[in-house]
Amino acid sequence: MSYEVLTLSLPFIGGYLLTYSLYKFKIIKKVLHINIWNFIIGLTFLIGGGAGFLLLIFLELGMITPINHVLMYWHVEVGISLTLITIFHIHCYWRSTKKMFIPAKRRVKS
Amino acid sequence: MVNDPYPGQCGHYIDTTGDGICDLSQITSSTVDSTSNDQIDTNNEVADGNQDPNNGNTTIDSGNDPDGGFLGDGDNYFIIPVSLLLISGYLFTYYLFKKGILKRNKHKRIWNLLLTAGYLGSSGTGMLMILFINLGIRTALNPSLIFWHVELSILMVISTLIHIHIHRKSFKNMFRVLFSFKATGTKNEDA
Numbered sequence: 001m002s003y004e005v006l007t008l009s010l011p012f013i014g015g016y017l018l019t020y021s022l023y024k025f026k027i028i029k030k031v032l033h034i035n036i037w038n039f040i041i042g043l044t045f046l047i048g049g050g051a052g053f054l055l056l057i058f059l060e061l062g063m064i065t066p067i068n069h070v071l072m073y074w075h076v077e078v079g080i081s082l083t084l085i086t087i088f089h090i091h092c093y094w095r096s097t098k099k100m101f102i103p104a105k106r107r108v109k110s
Numbered sequence: 111m112v113n114d115p116y117p118g119q120c121g122h123y124i125d126t127t128g129d130g131i132c133d134l135s136q137i138t139s140s141t142v143d144s145t146s147n148d149q150i151d152t153n154n155e156v157a158d159g160n161q162d163p164n165n166g167n168t169t170i171d172s173g174n175d176p177d178g179g180f181l182g183d184g185d186n187y188f189i190i191p192v193s194l195l196l197i198s199g200y201l202f203t204y205y206l207f208k209k210g211i212l213k214r215n216k217h218k219r220i221w222n223l224l225l226t227a228g229y230l231g232s233s234g235t236g237m238l239m240i241l242f243i244n245l246g247i248r249t250a251l252n253p254s255l256i257f258w259h260v261e262l263s264i265l266m267v268i269s270t271l272i273h274i275h276i277h278r279k280s281f282k283n284m285f286r287v288l289f290s291f292k293a294t295g296t297k298n299e300d301a
Contacts, residue, residue, distance in 0.1 A: 002244045035284045049267050056187065056260065076240060083233040100222050 003076050009084050012040075016088050034092050041085045048078035187260045196224075196268040221272050228266030235259035 016037065023033040051071050058068055090097050203220060206212035235258050242252065274281050 003240050005240065031287055035287045038280075038284050039288055045270060049263075049270075052263060053267075056189065060187070060189075076236070079233070079236050080240070083229075083237070086229050086233070096222075100219055100226075 003073070003080070005080055008077050008081055012081055012084050012088075037085065037088050037092060041082070041089050044078050044082045044085055048075055048082050051075035051078065187257070187264075189260075189264055192261060192264045193268055196265065196272075200272050218276055221269060221276060224265065225269035225273050228262055228269050231262030232259060232266045235262060 019028065019033045019036055022028045023030050052075050055068065055071050055075060058065065058071075200221065203212060203217050207214060207217040235255050239252075239255055239259065241247075242249070242255075
């Protein structure tokens with residue numbers, strides 16, 4: 001079984017560019033753009049994490065069922081999307097992210 | 111069990127020769143010479159899907175595993191200890207923050223850094239595994255890769271729940287903004 005990396009990523013990249021453009025052209029508010037992507041990241045986290053958790057439970061109990069491979073497939077695909085949406089999330093909160101890595105003193109100097 | 115491929119049926123997989131087959135299941139040439147054909151047939155029957163008398167697990171033919179053996183055997187993941195450690199760590203920093211010993215920013219920073227580490231580690235190991243599966247690479251590194259993927263995912267999940275707790279006002283506001291479609295005029299906390 002091979003996994004699709006680009007096929008599932010493209011709609012998310014397109015979607016993010018769309019809402020970002022809408023916000024930049026002042027058609028929607030920034031808060032809506034951010035909250036749309038916060039909701040999507042939450043949803044992908046729930047699906048990807050849920051599938052991973054179920055897989056882990058199955059493995060811990062030694063249950064090897066045909067569902068395992070389907071779960072594994074969707075866990076991986078949703079995980080790829082989650083990685084991408086996490087990058088969008090960091091982009092949305094870029095100022096806070098910078099604050100987290102760069103101490104206040106260094107920020108003032110630069 | 112004869113020539114048991116990765117990840118192995120019994121949970122004691124060891125591969126010092128690097129040929130992708132458990133050393134414990136490999137028959138040496140001297141053993142083959144001294145073993146009758148009947149015995150080999152019996153071993154093959156066990157490997158092909160019957161109950162293995164030594165480990166009590168139901169055995170399947172994982173040689174055709176489409177996930178390159180990454181489904182693992184689920185033996186040694188520290189789900190509960192790691193979760194408890196993280197939750198007690200959060201309760202501790204939350205207590206320090208509430209008592210005024212730790213500043214709000216530092217408290218948030220610690221958990222944001224842990225969340226970032228969890229996401230980076232989990233997605234990094236996950237991407238490596240996808241690469242290995244898609245290219246059909248089976249290495250001795252695979253078991254440790256899946257182990258760290260699981261452990262870092264636990265860190266990611268617990269830190270995400272903590273992240274939601276820290277930003278619970280924004281989290282509640284998200285549903286108000288998205289599902290009532292009213293501009294509340296409240297400034298987003300971190301934006």
